[in-house]
Amino acid sequence: MFDINDNIMYGNVGVCRIDGILSGDKIGMNPDKEYYKLYSYGEKEVIYTPIDTNVFMRKIMTKEQIKELVHKIPNLETIKIHSKNMKVQSDYYKTFLKNCDSENMLMLIKTIYEKNLDRKKEGKKEGTIENIFFKEAQEKLHLEIAIAFGIDIEEVPKIIENELKNM
Numbered sequence: 001m002f003d004i005n006d007n008i009m010y011g012n013v014g015v016c017r018i019d020g021i022l023s024g025d026k027i028g029m030n031p032d033k034e035y036y037k038l039y040s041y042g043e044k045e046v047i048y049t050p051i052d053t054n055v056f057m058r059k060i061m062t063k064e065q066i067k068e069l070v071h072k073i074p075n076l077e078t079i080k081i082h083s084k085n086m087k088v089q090s091d092y093y094k095t096f097l098k099n100c101d102s103e104n105m106l107m108l109i110k111t112i113y114e115k116n117l118d119r120k121k122e123g124k125k126e127g128t129i130e131n132i133f134f135k136e137a138q139e140k141l142h143l144e145i146a147i148a149f150g151i152d153i154e155e156v157p158k159i160i161e162n163e164l165k166n167m
Contacts, residue, residue: 001049002059007147009100011055014042014140015147020081021051041143054122060144069102070163076103078111086129093133102144105137 002008010016020037024030026038027048029059038047049055066083079096081089097110111132116126142156149159 002057007060008038009056009144010040010047010049010057011036011057012098012100013038014100015060015143016040016047021043021048022048034042035097041147042139056088056167057146058100060100060148063148066145066148066159067163069106072103073106073160073164074131075112076107076110078114079107090129090133093130097133097137097140100144102138105141108137109134109141 004018006018006021008016008018016038018036022035023034024035024039025037029035029048030050034051035048036051037051039045041049055139079092081092083089083092093108096104112127112130115130116134119126142153145156145159146153149156151159
């Protein structure tokens with residue numbers, strides 16, 4: 001169970017703050033259940049979810065966990081997809097975003113970044129579908145880092161760059 005004011009990753013939504021724990025009768029829901037009142041930083045909306053939901057939830061990473069994750073970047077595996085079918089690739093990329101696992105999101109970002117670099121070298125355009133997944137993973141991961149460090153999201157690339165330089 002989480003506490004009020006905890007920052008969590010909530011399913012596909014991303015980073016949320018727990019603003020309250022309410023009984024269902026106070027919000028027009030099942031009166032036999034308790035609900036988290038979540039504020040989604042990314043969507044800028046309020047979400048009510050049962051405390052016993054099956055939706056994946058975890059506390060956001062600490063500064064130290066983020067630094068450890070960033071230090072893994074140079075040796076982080078990229079995702080291998082053997083199909084050229086965009087639907088298959090898209091479905092596979094979705095699995096890396098599903099539970100907002102930070103390392104999976106970072107693997108996805110690194111994979112698409114390197115794929116786009118290779119495309120540019122070959123004189124080709126960046127992949128449109130890949131860029132959609134790249135942006136989604138980047139936004140969620142950067143927001144988690146920004147909240148953990150107490151900084152604006154625009155400052156996150158500098159944090160990552162500084163950590164990589166200090167390795």
